[in-house]
Amino acid sequence: MHVGILGPVEAHSPDGKIAVGGPRPRTLLAALALRVGEIVPLDRLIDELYGSEPPSDAANALQGQVSRLRRALGDAGLVEFQPAGYRLVLAAEQVDAHRFAALAADGEREAERGDPRAAESLLSEALGLWRGPALADVALADHATRLEQQRVSAVSALIAARVRLGRAEVREIQDLVHQRPLDERLRGFLVLALAQQGRQAEALRAFEDARAVLADELGADPSPELRAIHLQVLRGQAHREPPAQLTGFVGRQEELRRIAGLTSRLVTLTGPGGAGKTRLALRAAPPSAIFVDLAPAKDVAAATLQALGLKETVLAPEDRLTLALRDRDATLVLDNCEHLVGQAARLAQHLLSTCPSLRILATSREALGITGEALCPVPPLDPEQSAALFTDRARLVNPAFVPDRHTADICRGLDGLPLAIELAAARTRTLTTREIADRLGDRFRLLGKGNRAAAPRHRTLRAVVEWSWDLLTDDERDLAAALATFNGGATLEAAEQVGGHAVEVLEALVDKSLVEASDGRYRMLETIREFCSQHSRADAAHAAYFHALARRADPELRGRDQVEWLARLSAEHANLLQAVEWTVAHDPARALRLIGDLSWYWYLKGSRTEVGDLARALLARVPEESTEEYAILLALAAPERVQSKLLELRGPIRQPFVLIAWAMLAGPPDPSTPRIRLHDEVERSEDPWVQGLIAFSTAYTGWMTTGDRETAVRQSREALRRFQDLGERWGSAQVLDVLATITEDPREALALTEEALLAVEELGAEEELAELRARRADRLLALGREEEAERDYLQALDLATTAGLAATRALAGAGLARTAHRRGEQARADELLREARRELGFGWQHTAARQHVEELLSELARTREA
Template sequence: MQFGVLGPLEVRTATGEPVVVGGPRPRALLVLLLLNAGRTVGLEQLIAGQYDDDPPAGAANAVQVQVSRLRKAVPGIEFTGAGYRLAVDPGDVDALRFERLARDGHRSLAAGDHARAAATLREALGLWRGPALPDLPHGAAMATRLDDLRLDATEDLVEAELALPEGTDVAELRRLTKEHPLRERLRGHLMRALHAGGRPAEALAEFEDVRRLLADDLGTDPSPELAAVHLAILRADQAPARRGPAAQLTSFVGRGAELARLASLRDTRLVTILGPGGIGKTRLAVESAREDACFADLSPVDDPDTVPHAVLAALGVREAGLQAPATDPTRRLAAALGREELRLILDNCEHVVAAVAALARTLLAECPGLRIVATSREPLGLTGETLVPLAPLDDAVRLFADRAAAVRPGWTVTPDNLATVTDLCARLDGLPLAIELAAARLRQFTVDELAARLAEHGPFRLLSRGDRTAAARHRTLRAVVAWSWDLLSAEEQTVARRFSVFTGAVPLAAAEAVCGTTDDVLADLVDRSLIDTDGTRYRMLETIRLFCAERLAESGEPVRARHAAHYLDLALRADPHLRRAEQLEWLAELSVAHDNLMAALRWAVRQDRVTALRLVAALAAYWWLSGRRSQAGEAAAALLTEEVPEGLEEEYVSCVVHAVPRAAPEHWARAHQIMRPRDGELRYPFTAALFGMAVGPWGPPADAEPLLGTDPWNVALGRLGNGLRAVLGGRTAEGEQELREVLAAFRGLGERWGTAQALDWLAEVAGWRGEWGRAHELWAEALELYERLGALEECVDVLCRRAGCAVRQATLDAAAADYRRAAVLSARAGRPDPPAVRLGLAEVARLRGHPDEARALLGTASATEGDLGAEVTRARIRTALGRLAEAGGDPAEARRQHREAVDAARASPMRAELAGAVEGLAGTALPADPERAALLLGAAVALRGTALTGDPDVARVAATASDLLGPDAFAAAYARGAAMPPDRALTTLDGG
C-alpha cells in the first residue's frame, strides 16, 4: 500500500485504489504509526498524539478501540507488548521517502553532482501535496520539523540548479524570500540568480534589503556566507569553480584496453568515445580524466543554441568576469580558454551533435592547448576526429559479481552459478548499465530466478528500476534505448523498427531488401549506434532489437512476410548449388543466415503455410548436409494436415520426412502415393534422397529414376541408392561396383556429400572382407569431407562403423575412442546418447571382460519407434544380450535373445543386418548341432554377400564347430550354406 501524510491523509492499495479511513482519531492514530513505519510506537506516545497533555480517563482503552477500527481498513497493525507497530516499508510513506530523498540530494550536492542532486530533490519536493500532517491535531512539532526539512531541501535544490546550465526560477525564489525574509541562504541564492541573469543591481539591492531587516529585527549583521556572495558580486567574481568529473560511488570494472587506448591518445585534439546507451561511455571518460579535465554534461541541454552556455557553466565562466566585450558565447569561450592547456570532456552529445561539432571546430581552431574528449552515440563528424568505439563488456561476469555483492553481501560467482550468470550477461549484450540493473534485482531474486524471469519477460520489464537520482534516461534500460530512438528521424525510425525482424548479423543486400532502404540510411543508424557493422554485415544488440520490435508491432507493418519471402528466395537460390562443387560456399552462406532462416520458418508456420512448406523443402539439403536436420522436426510436424496444397506435393513429402517420428501413418501413405513415378522431374531432388533414407534401406526408391530426371547429381543419387540397396540386400559385389562408379560421378561434380556417402560404404565393404588399410583410408577421407560440410550426424555414423571394424581388428582402444567421439558429435547435433554408441561401447566392455558394464550400457540403449533403422537397433541389442548370456553360462536365455534378434532383423529389408543376427544364432546350435552352426554361418555369408572377416564371436563359433565336426565336414556344411541363394538361406532359420 501507499500512504501520504504530506497533505491530507491518503491511503491507496497496490493497484492505486483509494482506501477510506474514517474518523479523526483513527486518522491521527494512523499518521503516528506511519511516521514510525516498521517501528513500535509506545501507548503513551499514541495517547499524547491523540489528546496532547490532557488525556481523558480510559484513553488507553480508546486507543485500542481505534486500532481495531483501523485494522479493518489498513492491515499490518501489530501489538508488540510495548505498543503498536505498522508493518509497512518506510519507502511506502511519503514523509519518510521525502526525508531519505532529501538526504540523498544533499549528499549529491556536497559531492558536486549537481544534476543528480537536482533530480533527486525535485522528486522529494514533488511528494508534497499540502501542509504536513493536517490529520494530526497535536503534531505541531513534527509538522514544523518536516516543514523545516522541506525548506532545507528547497534551498539545496536552488543551489544545485544555479550550477546547471538552465539555472533556476527567479520568480519562485522571490516568492520564497518573501515568505522567509530572514533565511539568508535563500537570499544569497536569489542574489546569485539575479547576477547570473545579468541583473547585478537587483542582486545588490537584495543584500541591502536583508541587511536592514537583520539590523532592525535582530540587531545583527549578515552572515559571513551572505557577505561573501555580496563581495563576489561587487568584484564580478560570483562564478563557481571549474567543474571536474564527479566522484564515483562504485568500482570501475574492465575496459583495460580502452583505457590504455585513451591514454595513448592523450595528446590527440579530438577523441569521441562511441557506443549505444548504457555501454559505459561516460564512466570510461571519467576514469580516463586527470586533474586538468573539465567536465560538461550536455544531457540537460534541450536547445542546441545553449550548448556553449553549458560549457561556459562547466568552466565557471560568467560574462561579468571577462574582459572580452564579445556577447557571443562561443567567442566568450574561446577568449576564456585562450592558450590554456585543458582537457574538456563533453558528455552526452548525441542529441545536440551538430551544435557540439560546430563548437568543437571553433574552439579547437582557436585554442591550441585544448583537447576534447566527447561521449556520444554518434560521431561528431569532424576531420581529425579519432573514434574509440565501445563493444559489449568483456568482464561482464566480474561486473555482475561486483554489483551483486553490493546489494547481497557475500554473494559470489561459483562453479554452480557461473553458466547462469554468463548466459544472463550475454542476454543483456554485455551492456554495463543493463548488468548493473540486473545485479540490483538480486535483492529480490536468486540468480536462477533472475535468469528465468529475464527469459520469460524480457529485459525491459525486469530492468525497470534503477538509481532514482540518475538522469531519467539512465534509470531504466527502456529509457536508455528510448532516448536513442527519440533522436532518430522518421525515416530512420522506420528502418530501425523494420530491421528488428532480423536475428543476428545480415548482409547489406538483405537489410536493403527487407527494410526497403538504402545503405545511406543504414550508415546513419550505424553512426547513431542503433546498428553495428563489421563492414560487411549489420546487426542490432538484442536489447535494442527488442525495443524496435515493440515499435514494429505497434506500426502493424507486414515486414515479417517480406523477411520470410527474402529468406525463401535465398533458400531456393542456394538449393541447386548445394549439389555442386560450390556447395561449401553456399553452405557457409546459409549457415550465416541460419537464425534468420529458422525465424522465417517459425513465423511462416503460424502465418503463411505455403511459404513454410516451401521453406522446408528448399532447406532440406542444407539441413541434412550441415547436420541440422533434427531442428526442422517440430515445424515440419506442425505443417502436416489432411489437406495437401495443390502444387506443393513435394514440399509435403519433405515435411513428412522431417517430422519423423511425429508423422502419423496416413501422412506416410500420402507421401508414398506422391513419390510414385509421374510426369515431370522433382523440383527438390534431395526430397527423393530423404524419402528413400526414411523408407529404407538408404537412397531413393527403386522406381524413382523418372522423378530424379537427367541432372548429373540426380542420376548419381539414384545410382547411390541402387548401390546401397545392393550392398545391404546381400548383393555385395554388384553394389560395390556400383558404388565405385557413383564415387567417380560425385567426384567429377565436386559434390562432397555424395562422395563421402560412397566412400563410407565402400569402406564398410572393405572392412567386412578384412581389408583394414583400405577401409580406414576410405573412412578417413569420408570423415574429412563430412567435417568440412559440418554434417555431424553423418560423422557419427562413419565413426560408429569404423569403430565396429576396429572391434573386429581387436584394437579395442581405438574403437572406444571413436565411439566416445561419436557421442560428443551426436550431442552437438542435438541427438544425445545414440543407441549405436552405447551398443558399441557395450561390445568393447564385453570383449574386455566387463559384463556388468556391458549389461548396464545395453540397458540404456533403445530404439525409438519411428527412428530410421529401429528394427536393426533392436536386433543388435538382442544379439549383444544373447552373447552376454552365452558368456554367463545361460544357453536358454542366449537362444531366446538370438531368436528375437533374428525376428527383429527379418522385419528390415537389410539382409546384411540379418546376417549379423544369424551369426549370433549360430552359436546357440553348439555343442548339440555343430553342423547347423556351420550351415548358419554359411547362410550369413549368403545373406551379406561376403564373409565377415575378423569378428571374434564368429571366429569362436567357427572354431568350435570345426573341432566338433572335423575340418572337412565343417567346410562342407559352411560352403553349402554360403552357396544358397539369399531367399533359400532364410529358410535355414526355420530349420529347413
C-alpha cells in the same frame, strides 16, 4: 606490540600503554624503532644515547639500558642481540613512522597516477598518525628534522589532492603559508583554493602578497607555475570539476589503455546508451579536467562557458572560450554530444585549432566526424566484467548477495550493458536471480525503476533506448524497426531488401550506435532490438527474402560451391527458422514451400529435429495433398505416414530430401517388392546429382542381392565419379562408405572411411559425421586398435546426441560394449548394451541397429558360457 615516535615516544601492547621508562630507555627504543627490523651498530646506539660524552664503560652502560628496556617491554625477545649490534624485532607497520612513510608514498603515487580521491584518503590516514612533533621527548634532532620534512611533503601532497578535488580548506593553507612564507607551492594552492570558492579578489591579493614576499626576501620574481595560476584566476578559469562517483569502477582496462595510448587531441568514446561512456570518460580524464554535461543543454558553447565559470560577454562564445583556454594545458570533457553532435563538432574544431595545448574527450552515440578525431568504441562488458559489476551493485542493496549461474544468464541476456546490469542488480533486494532472469523477456517493465536522482534518460532502461530512438530521422526509425525483425542479424543485401532503404541510412544507424557492423553482418543488441521491434516490423518482407534465399541456395547445396552456400545458410540459421515460424502462423502455404526448400539444408546440417515442433504445427494447418513438399512435411512431423504418401507422387522429383526420406524410412530396396511410379520417375531424371544417387543405389543393392563384389565396385566408382564431377561432397562420402563396406581389405576400408570423413567434415554434416565416426571405430576395432576405436565411438556418441540420432547412439554404445568386453569388463559391456537397446524405436534403421545389439548380446553371452 606497536611503537610510536611521531610525537612523544611510546609503546603499546595488547594490554595497553607500556611505561617505557626514563629518557635513555625511550631514546634507545626510538633509535631501534627508526631502523626497525635492522641491526643497529653498537657505536651508533652509544652515540645516540650519550652524544659526544659517552661513559668510559659505554658498552656495559648500553647493555644495562637494553636490559631496562626489555623489562619494560615485558618480552626480552623484542630487543635481539647480534654480534654487530641490537635489533628491534617488529614488523615495519608496527612502528608509526614506517607506516606513515608507506601510506604517504602510496598517496603520492596515486596522485601521480591521476587519482586525487585515493591520494586524499591515503595521505589523510598517514597524517592522522602524528600526535605532535616527531620524537618530542628524546634528543634525536636529526631524525626529528627528517621526519618533519616528510610530514611537510605529505601535507603539501594532501593539499594538492584537495585542490584538485575542489575542496581545499583556505584557513589550513593560510596557516601553512604563515609557517613557510617562501613556499611557492603553498602560495599557489592558496590562490587556487580562494578562486575555487569564488573569492577571486582575495585570490589576486594572495598572489600579490606572494610576489612582494619573494621580492623582499629573495629578490626574485614568482615562478612560472605561480604566474600561470595567477593568469588562470585573472581569466576566471575556476571550472566545473568532474562529478565524484558514488560507486566503484569495474572493468574497461582495455579501453583505458587505448585512451591512454592515443595521441590524438580529440578522442570520442562511442557506444549505445547505457554502455558506460560517461563513467569511462571520468575515469580516463585527469582530475583537473573541465567537465561539460551536454545532456540538458541546447547550446554547446554556452554550456562550456558555464562549466568554465565564465560569463558571456560581447565576444562570441567560441572566441571567449579561446581566450580562456589558449594558453592552458587542459582537458575538456564534452559529455553526451549525440543530440548536439553538429554543434559539438564545430566547437571542437574551433578550439583544437586555436588552443594548441587543449585536449578534448567526448562521449557520444556517434562520432563528431572531424579531422583528427580518434574513436574509442565502448562495447558491452565481457561476461567476467558483467558478473563483477552485477555482484558489486547487488551487494549495495543486498549485502549477503552471492553470484550464481543465473547471474551470468542475466548479464548475457542484458547484452553486457552496464546500466541495464546495474538496474537489474538493484532488483536483487526483492527478487532472486532466477526470478530476474525469468522476467528478462519483459525487460523494460522489469528495469523500470532506477536512481531517482539520475538524469531522466538514465533512470530506466526504456528511457535510455528511447533517448537514442528520438534522435533518429523517420527513415532511420523505419529501417531500425525493420532490422529489429531479424533474429540473427542481417547482411547488407538483406538489410537493404527487407528494410527498403539505401545503405546510407544503415550506415547512419551504425554511426549512431544502434546497429553493430562486424564481419559483413549488421546486428542489434537484444535490448535495442526489443525496443525497436515494438514499432513497424517487417515480418512478411523478412519471410519473403529468406524464402527466396532458401530457394536459390537449395540446388547450390548439391554442387561444387556447397560448402560456401552451407556456410551462408548456417549464418542465417536463426533468420531461416524465424521465417518458417512466422509463415507457419501467418502464411501456411508459403511455409509448406519454404520447409521443402530448406529440407536438404536441414539434412546436411543435421538439424531436422530442431524443426519438428514447427512441422507438426504446420501439419495441423495445411490440407493434405499429393506433393513432395507434403511428403517432406510428413517426414519431419509424422514419419510413419510417409510411405503411403510416396505412392501418390507424380512428376519429376525436385527435392532430394524426398529420396533420402524414402531411403531412411523404407530401408535398403527389396528386389521382391513391386516397383512404384516413384522408381520410374527417379530413373528418368536428368538431374546429374540424382543420376549419381541412382548409380550409388544400384551398386549397393546389387552387391546386397547378388554378392557380385567386382560389379558393385565398378558401379560405385562410376557413382563416385559423377559426384566428384559435381564437386558434391555428401554424395562422394556415401559412395566411399559403400566402397569401404564392400572391400575385403580392412586397411583399405579404414582408408576409404577416413576419406569419406574428410568430405563430410568440410560440410560439417553432423548426421554423417556421427555415422562415419562410428563406422571408422568399427574398422579400427577390426584392426585391433582398441584405444583409437573407443575414442571414435565416444565422439560418435556425442555427435549422435547433438544430431538426435538414436540408432547411431545405439550402434556407438554397442561398439563401446565390444571394446569393454575385450578388456574383460563384462558388467560394463552388459550395461552399455542395455542402454543401447533402450535407445531404439521406430524405423528400419532402428530395426537394423536392434538386430545388431541383440546379436552382440548373444555373442557375449556365448563367450561367457564358453
